[in-house]
Amino acid sequence: MESLSDSDIMENVRDGQxxxxxxxxxxxxxxxxxxxxxxxxxxxxxxxxxxxxxxxILKYRxxxxxxGRFTVWMYRVARNVHVxxxxxxxxxxxxxxxxxxxxxxxxxxxHALEQKKDKELIQKALSQLPVKKREAxxxxxxxxxxxxxxxxxxxxxxxxIKASIHRAVKQLGEIYLELQGGVPS
Amino acid sequence: xxxxxxxxxxxxxxxxxxxxxxxxxIRAHVAECSDCRRELESLTEIWTKLGVLxxxxxxxxxxxxxxxxxxxxxxxxxxxxxxxxEGLFSRLKNLWPRKPVFQFALTLGMLVLGLVIGNVxxxxxxxxxxxxxxxxxxxxxxxxxxxxxxxxGSASERLQGINMSYTLVDPDDKLLDKLLSTLNSDPSVNVxxxxxxxxxxxxxxxxxxxxxIDSLSRQSSPMVQAAxxxxxxxxxxxxxxxxxxxxxxxxxLNPEIKDRAEKGIQRLSF
Numbered sequence: 001m002e003s004l005s006d007s008d009i010m011e012n013v014r015d016g017q018x019x020x021x022x023x024x025x026x027x028x029x030x031x032x033x034x035x036x037x038x039x040x041x042x043x044x045x046x047x048x049x050x051x052x053x054x055x056x057i058l059k060y061r062x063x064x065x066x067x068g069r070f071t072v073w074m075y076r077v078a079r080n081v082h083v084x085x086x087x088x089x090x091x092x093x094x095x096x097x098x099x100x101x102x103x104x105x106x107x108x109x110x111h112a113l114e115q116k117k118d119k120e121l122i123q124k125a126l127s128q129l130p131v132k133k134r135e136a137x138x139x140x141x142x143x144x145x146x147x148x149x150x151x152x153x154x155x156x157x158x159x160x161i162k163a164s165i166h167r168a169v170k171q172l173g174e175i176y177l178e179l180q181g182g183v184p185s
Numbered sequence: 186x187x188x189x190x191x192x193x194x195x196x197x198x199x200x201x202x203x204x205x206x207x208x209x210x211i212r213a214h215v216a217e218c219s220d221c222r223r224e225l226e227s228l229t230e231i232w233t234k235l236g237v238l239x240x241x242x243x244x245x246x247x248x249x250x251x252x253x254x255x256x257x258x259x260x261x262x263x264x265x266x267x268x269x270x271e272g273l274f275s276r277l278k279n280l281w282p283r284k285p286v287f288q289f290a291l292t293l294g295m296l297v298l299g300l301v302i303g304n305v306x307x308x309x310x311x312x313x314x315x316x317x318x319x320x321x322x323x324x325x326x327x328x329x330x331x332x333x334x335x336x337x338g339s340a341s342e343r344l345q346g347i348n349m350s351y352t353l354v355d356p357d358d359k360l361l362d363k364l365l366s367t368l369n370s371d372p373s374v375n376v377x378x379x380x381x382x383x384x385x386x387x388x389x390x391x392x393x394x395x396x397x398i399d400s401l402s403r404q405s406s407p408m409v410q411a412a413x414x415x416x417x418x419x420x421x422x423x424x425x426x427x428x429x430x431x432x433x434x435x436x437x438l439n440p441e442i443k444d445r446a447e448k449g450i451q452r453l454s455f
Contacts, residue, residue: 018259025251033243047247054251058258119237126238140200141235147202165196170224173231 006070014061025054028071031143032078038138039082041123052081072153075143079135079153086131125176133168140165188214188221195225199232327353328360335363340373347379356387365396374406381412388420401428407439414442418449426453 004012006027012020029050036046056077064073126134136154139145147165151158191214197203198211215222282288327349334346350356350364361384368380387393397413404410410432417425429446432438438446 018262019255021255022252025248025255029247029251030240030242033247034240037241038238043241043244047243047250050243050247051250051254055254058255115237118234122234122237126235140196141232142238142240147197162193162197166193166228169196169228169231172235173227176231176234 007066010057010061010064010070010073011066013057014064018058018061021054021058024057024070024074028074029054032074035075035078035138035143036082038123038126038142039134041127045085049078049081049085052085053078056081068152069149071145072149075139075145075153082135083131121179122176125172125179128175129168129172133164133171136161136165137168137172188218191215191218191221192224195228196232198225199229324353324355328356331356332360332363335367340376343367343371343373343376344379347376347383350383351386358392361387361390361392361396365393365400368396368400368409369403374408377404377406377409378412381409381416385416385420388416388422394420394422394424398422398425398428401425401432407442410439410442411445414445414449418452421453423453426450429453 004023006024009020009023013024032053033046033050036049037043040046040049053074057074060077126138129137132154136150139150139153140147145153147158147161150165151161154161191211194203194207194211198208203211211225215225282291331346331349331353334342334349337343337346347364347367350360353360356364364380364384364387368377368384371377371380381397384393384397388397397416401410401413401417404413414429417429429450432446433443433450
């Protein structure tokens with residue numbers, strides 16, 4: 001059986017078959033969760049934000065036009081959810097919540113500790129990037145988005161995105177080095 | 186190609202979005218240019234470092250929350266639709282008059298309206314149309330069959346054909362001609378008598394009337410003559426008087442027929 005495209009399903013949801021949103025949830029919730037996780041570094045917060053994304057998709061389903069890829073529209077909703085969260089919390093994440101480690105690897109304590117440190121450091125570096133650069137970088141590095149799609153999502157030219165991501169990686173490297181210098185290894 | 190042009194494509198190079206030819210250009214450039222090589226190395230390092238942020242699985246709680254949210258939303262939507270319907274119903278209810286007199290008047294009006302619609306919209310005419318069409322078809326079939334049976338060799342088949350013509354409401358000219366010629370020339374007396382009876386049914390037809398009167402002088406069988414005389418009298422066909430008179434002039438006329446013809450003339454003359 002040929003499976004329906006995301007866009008077809010979303011059109012069904014828009015036209016009243018809301019239960020079909022479950023298919024889109026199953027297809028995309030892990031990806032969106034990881035988008036938020038890399039953006040915020042918080043497991044719990046990312047789960048909340050994913051829930052918000054699907055609530056908004058339902059709420060604004062009638063505005064879905066079916067043009068372009070569904071994922072572009074979905075990430076637009078996700079970005080708005082994230083921005084609104086930042087606004088509500090005045091641009092900061094709950095520090096206690098941040099950089100939490102959901103599961104620890106007990107089998108190799110030294111290695112696990114090293115990895116945990118690495119992860120914390122890169123996550124911290126990421127969080128110091130300006131939001132837009134961070135988003136673009138994560139979308140490109142982790143979410144399988146092409147420059148063209150990211151440009152569509154941000155509403156700007158492809159060339160701008162290209163340059164922006166390049167600068168983001170460069171800047172991230174600098175922040176990382178700085179943090180590494182400040183953290184005894 | 187300038188260094189900044191090359192460097193702008195480093196991320197694409199890292200994500201594998203470049204063609205083989207473009208990737209080769211990058212490799213060729215960094216082999217020559219140490220600045221760009223260092224730049225690519227540091228970018229590659231951080232790009233690779235990002236890999237420690239492995240994809241994680243959200244907790245089961247997320248799925249549970251999503252499905253209960255979806256269920257709640259669906260229920261709320263159904264409730265909304267139900268309320269809209271109720272709203273429509275209550276608006277209709279507001280149209281119902283408060284005073285019993287008006288209630289009665291409205292009910293009566295509805296009843297009359299119902300009767301009128303029922304009368305206009307009744308199903309019976311449609312059924313009749315169907316039945317008429319069917320009856321027409323049966324009629325045509327019988328007509329053809331009767332005509333073909335009358336043409337047959339055996340007397341019993343000819344009788345069957347004539348009997349069949351009894352059931353016809355409005356036989357065509359062809360069949361009437363056939364019945365009249367049977368009346369005049371069929372060798373069997375029984376068949377001729379049956380033809381008289383069949384033609385009696387269609388005596389309103391001008392052609393039949395004339396044919397019956399003309400036939401009177403041609404018949405030799407007293408039984409057929411008697412049947413024709415009775416028929417003329419019963420349909421009160423005054424024009425038959427002349428035919429009866431000329432019948433009386435026949436020399437070898439059966440006395441019984443003579444008597445019957447005289448009585449017939451008397452009854453038709455008054």
